[in-house]
Every structure is written in structure tokens, then in C-alpha cells.
Amino acid sequence: MIRVVVVATSPVVRVGLAAVVGSANSQLTVVGSAADLDSLTREIGELQPDVVLLDLGSNPQPSIWEKLLLIQEEQDSLEFLMIVEEPETIDLEAAISSGIRGILPGESTESEIIAGLIAIAQGLIVLHPDFLDLLSFREKVATTPVITLTPREIEVLEMLGSGLGNKAIAKQLQISEHTVKFHISSIFQKLAVSSRTEAVTVGVRLGLIML
Template sequence: MITKLPVSIVLVEDEPRFRAGLLTLLNFYSNNGNAEFQVVGEADSMDAALNLIAQQQPNLLLLDLELAQGDGITTLTRLKSLSYKGKVLVLSGHEEEEWIFRAMQAGAYGYVLKDRVATQLCDAIATVLNNQIYLAPEVSTVFFRLFHSYTQTTIDAAQGIHLTEREKEVLEWLVKGASNEQIASELYITVATVKAHLTAIFEKLKVNSRTQAIVKALKLGLTQ
């Protein structure tokens, strides 16, 4: 059930006919009591979309992935710098798993294929406005297939890194932000020994700095 409170929406779509169809569909939902939708802006490019979102801060963004200027994935990424608190629902003609995965990874709350909009848009909007992810069966299948592929790649990479128990302890403290002196104190070893362990960790992770080591450790699930 969609909230009865007004839902402000920005449409980002570079095909005028499809955008007009979305307006008609949203008006139909409003007239049938599903919700009160207010389209507060329309854009056909990334820059225009970002300006509108910054000004209007809509509850919902309906976003196409291919725009006349810019693209939807970059738009999703740049939304983070605007502190956008609303939800993003992608409406796309792309059925390929890579597009779906990248959109969800970039922060979309749902993904609807354009040829399914007439039957799925209402449910999709209700779902994302309730802070839930919307993926129809035909989309979720390809998404999770690629998700499992990426997960297995990460697992395989992590299994290829063999840290000693002491190195794992040093890495744990490194991720927590501890200095060499603090790590030495916590593990009852010398600072020189900490540095030696860090050198070995960096070599095994194939990184050159503490920051890179922390990022890679978290990415590979080597620490919490």
C-alpha cells in the first residue's frame, strides 16, 4: 500500500513519449486513490537531473540508465554528494545482468524493465517507499546470478591469501584504526615486530599503504 501522503517525484528520462506515458500512468494511480503523486520536475540529462534533485529533494526518483547527456549509473553515484534522502527506482530497457547489478550496487532501490512498467510500476513504487528492495522475478534471477558470481570471486581471492594468526590479529587492529604503538601494546609485542608484520601483510595483500590494506581486507572479508 502506497502512503496517502503526497509523494513528490522527479522523472529522469530522455525519451519524451515514454516520459509522457509515465505521467499518464502516475495520474491514473493518483485518480484511483493509490496515492497522491506530484511530479515536481522532469529531466533528460544527468546535470539537469542533479540540479532538480538538489532543489526539490523529491521522495522518489524514476531514473532511466541511458540519457541524452550522462548516464544513470553516474547519476546514482553523484547523488551521494547531494545527501539525497529519497528513493531511486530504475526504469530501464536493459535486461543484461551487468546493468542490473551495477544499478543496484550504485544505490537503486529497485529495477523495473520498461516493457513491464504498466504492470509493475505501482507495486515497485509501493515497495521502495516502504524501504524495501523491488526486483521482479525476471530481474532478480539475473541479479543474483551475477551477485553469486562476484561473491565467489571474492571468496576465491580471499582463500588465496594466507595470513598467520598473528598477522590476522595485527590486521584486525589496523582496521580498527590503531597506530603501530597501540597495536604493539595490545598484542604485547614490539613496534619493530608490528612493522615487520605489516610489511608481510602488505606484501600478501599486494598493497602499498595502511589505507589500501584496510580497504582490501574489508572488501575480501578478511576482517569485520
């Protein structure tokens, strides 16, 4: 049995999604619901879900990605399926970097939502064609990583080039170590690398940083 928690800012949407999941498939059971990620964090230890069905409305706030990353650091076996009203309103790179394993549009059918929940619970990644098309478009119009790296990410990349660890970077920038990890994960995603050494090498080659 796959244990599901429904998170939605709208009470009506929350009840509706819980009803869909609870009645549509014998493989799924709803173990709880929450209005936001902060509420989920407080209850997650007791609920012990396998998958979170997440609907945060038409315009998710940028802070959501860091919150998701923090939750997954504490619950590394937890998977997220996100429902987004409009594909253009979501930062796909940030979503994937923060651990989202499934993204569906708001007009998804009940069967698509159920299939998505089961798929990511089995370790698969679910992306609706609308989001795949948008991702391909963004890749075509992107120029260089100089455009996509934020000033803060460039600062972190420079510190990686100096050999600083997460704790030292956090202290110097006066941010948490969790936030440092979030920035590093985003840098890896944007530069298409998998290690600090690779990130620094690519950063130097592209003129983002100097050693």
C-alpha cells in the same frame, strides 16, 4: 504524498511515465521531469523529490553509476526506481552499489510501476523476477573476485592495504574523492565485505594484493 521526478532520455517516454504516475494513485504526485541525470542534479534542490523514476533507454552508460552515487551523497533520503529495457544490459552489482532501490523491466505494467514507487518510498527494495533470475545466474557462473575486480579497483584495494585514506588515494590516482568512494563501494559489494579491514583481508587471502 510521495513526490516523484521522472527522468527519461526519450521525451515520449518521459511524458508517458509522468502521465502514468500522475493519474494512477493518490499517494503519488509528479513534481517535475528531466532528460538526464545532469539536468536532475541542477533541479533537484528546487523540486525536492522523494523518489526518482529513471528510464535511460536500452543501454545505460557505465558513468551513470558514479553520477547516481554523487546525487545520493548530496540527497541521502532520495530513492531511485530504474526501468531497464533488457535485463542483460545492466550491471546489477553496480546498480545496487550506486543506490538503486528498485529495478523493473521496460514491459512493466502501470500497476507494477506504481507499486514499485510506493514500495521504495517506504524503504523497501524492488527487483522484478527477471532480474533476480539473472542475478542468481551470474552468481552461479562467477568464479572468483579476481575476475570481477577491475584494475583500478585493485589499485584502490592495494592503497587501502597501505592504510591510505580517501583523500590520499584520490591525490595519488588523480581522481576525485567521490570517485574513490564509488570504487570502494564497488569493492565492498564484489568482495561481500562491509569494512576496509575486511576488504584488505579478503584481498590478501584471494591473492589480489600483497601487504
